[in-house]
Amino acid sequence: MSDPSLSRTLTAPGSSVARPGWTLALLALGQLVFALDLNIVFVALPEIGSELGFPGQTQQLVVSAYVVFAGGFLLLGGRACDLLGRRRVLVTALLVYALSSLAGGLAASPAVIVAARVVQGIGGALLLPSILSLITTLFPEGPGRNRALAVWGGAGASGLTLGALLGGVLTQNFGWPAVFFVNVPLAGALAVAVLFVIPRDAPRTGRRRFDLPGAFSVTVGATLLVFALVEGPEVGWGSRWILAALASAILLLAAFAVIESRSADPLMPLRLFRNRSLGAGAAITFLYMATFGVLPYFLTVLLQSVHGYSALQTGLAFLVPSLAIASGTQLGERLTTRAGLRPALVAGFVTGAVGTGALAFGFDADAGYPALLPGLVVSGVGQGVVWTAMWIAAAAGTAAHEQGVANGAASTTLNLGNAIGLALLTVVADAGTEGLGGDELARATADGEFLVVLLAAAGMLLGLFVALTLPPTRRANPGSDPTPGPTTKPGPDPESSFEEPIDPTGPTGPAYAGR
Numbered sequence: 001m002s003d004p005s006l007s008r009t010l011t012a013p014g015s016s017v018a019r020p021g022w023t024l025a026l027l028a029l030g031q032l033v034f035a036l037d038l039n040i041v042f043v044a045l046p047e048i049g050s051e052l053g054f055p056g057q058t059q060q061l062v063v064s065a066y067v068v069f070a071g072g073f074l075l076l077g078g079r080a081c082d083l084l085g086r087r088r089v090l091v092t093a094l095l096v097y098a099l100s101s102l103a104g105g106l107a108a109s110p111a112v113i114v115a116a117r118v119v120q121g122i123g124g125a126l127l128l129p130s131i132l133s134l135i136t137t138l139f140p141e142g143p144g145r146n147r148a149l150a151v152w153g154g155a156g157a158s159g160l161t162l163g164a165l166l167g168g169v170l171t172q173n174f175g176w177p178a179v180f181f182v183n184v185p186l187a188g189a190l191a192v193a194v195l196f197v198i199p200r201d202a203p204r205t206g207r208r209r210f211d212l213p214g215a216f217s218v219t220v221g222a223t224l225l226v227f228a229l230v231e232g233p234e235v236g237w238g239s240r241w242i243l244a245a246l247a248s249a250i251l252l253l254a255a256f257a258v259i260e261s262r263s264a265d266p267l268m269p270l271r272l273f274r275n276r277s278l279g280a281g282a283a284i285t286f287l288y289m290a291t292f293g294v295l296p297y298f299l300t301v302l303l304q305s306v307h308g309y310s311a312l313q314t315g316l317a318f319l320v321p322s323l324a325i326a327s328g329t330q331l332g333e334r335l336t337t338r339a340g341l342r343p344a345l346v347a348g349f350v351t352g353a354v355g356t357g358a359l360a361f362g363f364d365a366d367a368g369y370p371a372l373l374p375g376l377v378v379s380g381v382g383q384g385v386v387w388t389a390m391w392i393a394a395a396a397g398t399a400a401h402e403q404g405v406a407n408g409a410a411s412t413t414l415n416l417g418n419a420i421g422l423a424l425l426t427v428v429a430d431a432g433t434e435g436l437g438g439d440e441l442a443r444a445t446a447d448g449e450f451l452v453v454l455l456a457a458a459g460m461l462l463g464l465f466v467a468l469t470l471p472p473t474r475r476a477n478p479g480s481d482p483t484p485g486p487t488t489k490p491g492p493d494p495e496s497s498f499e500e501p502i503d504p505t506g507p508t509g510p511a512y513a514g515r
Helices: 004-011 020-052 058-086 086-106 111-140 143-174 185-198 211-233 240-261 271-272 276-306 311-317 319-339 339-362 369-395 402-428 440-465
Strands: none
Touching: 020 058, 020 111, 020 143, 020 185, 020 276, 020 311, 020 369, 058 086, 058 111, 058 211, 058 402, 086 111, 111 143, 111 319, 111 369, 111 402, 143 271, 143 311, 143 319, 143 369, 211 240, 211 402, 240 440, 271 276, 271 402, 276 339, 276 369, 276 402, 276 440, 311 319, 311 339, 319 339, 319 369, 339 440, 369 402
16 A cells, blocks of 8 residues: 555554555455455356256356355354454465365366355355454554455455456356466465464464354255255245255254354354444345345346357456446445445445446346446446445444454355345246247346346345434544444453453554444
8 A cells, every 4th residue: 555645544543553555455355356256157157057067047056055155154254263363264264265266167067166166155254254354453443444444345346347357258268167266376375475464363362162053053054045045946846855945944044043042152142233233234234235246147147148248248348337336435435434324325225226226227138238337337336335334334333352253244144145135036037038048038038137126226225224223423523533333332241252362462452442
């Protein structure tokens, strides 16, 4: 980071990060790798499906396997950050990500690539909360953290752009395995860099226990739920396998709630949701991915299956929305710092809903890419604003030693929102396409996706109402360091499973006080 004003914003007051610019750059690169993989796989999905022999709608399992297992393990990943150390978990996550990407590129059957995506999802479940918890503990609550989250969010949006472009270039010139292989050197190099740039984890004392029953119940329950949603249209909703999966999912998720309420050392301490910022932030991340987050998938289907775009052309088409999202992340930081969380989120959701509504009218078999542009730009800006503001909300008011599990909770709802939203909206989009082919199939696909995009816009309006439940925030005054979270701060948890030692140079010491 060469901008001196940015460095001052990141470090003052309350931060003791020795190299804030390098630290943030590295964490942003980690998020770029995470985001890179999302659009790379979207663009390469038709090639993967045809070459490996995925039948019909089941090629979606390449996406769902990742997001479901990431969603299921995110709470465990967040708790691991709090108990084992954030830097340690980040290095482990990057190595798991690199190895699973290598396995995915070498896959020769649907089963192997889905298994590789499962492991990659677990790596992502460690990666996202470790990066987020490092940002929310190394940078103080207020403009410094807001700016850091905006840079991090901008890197994620850049990853979407690079993912789409790289996906197109690599798939067209080297085949779909290249979209997995590209992660191997990137993640490996980052793992080494983390050891030199990120401060060592502070030594910890006390018990280190993971809630394995809770992790098992929520992971298997979520997996069975999405399995039922994906396979139901293929084998029939009355199938005994689908009914058994739905019943098991309900029982396991109910068991998870009971386990968490009774456990002395829960995976997800339910008392954290007394902090309204975290509760609202988690709900917003779910709605965000069930609405904004599914649009790239349907846009890819429209461009490739309806308009006949190549993988490279599809990648180039994602340039405009990704740049709009990146701009929105920076605008979201400014709006949150100057006006507060509620106004920023309301503005983001309203802008997103208007833009997505306009975008729907470009989902027409006879309309070209120019018809999509206005909606892509407006929706993208709104998406970027919401992205930055919702993570600020999720982190506000939570003690430093529980930032990992808090970010894990918000990240879990993010990934489950994507899996459930994509599964449900895919059913809607495909409802009128059975038995069709050629031009009729293209028109039916565009018509189904038109309805899906309108439903996504309606879902964004639900996010607006959730944003209104956030607690009051303090606006920034010139020269001040406001707290854009709750005006009251939760005290230490007397029932915490461990007492984190105070390290004057570490993220729980006096230099990071003020949450």
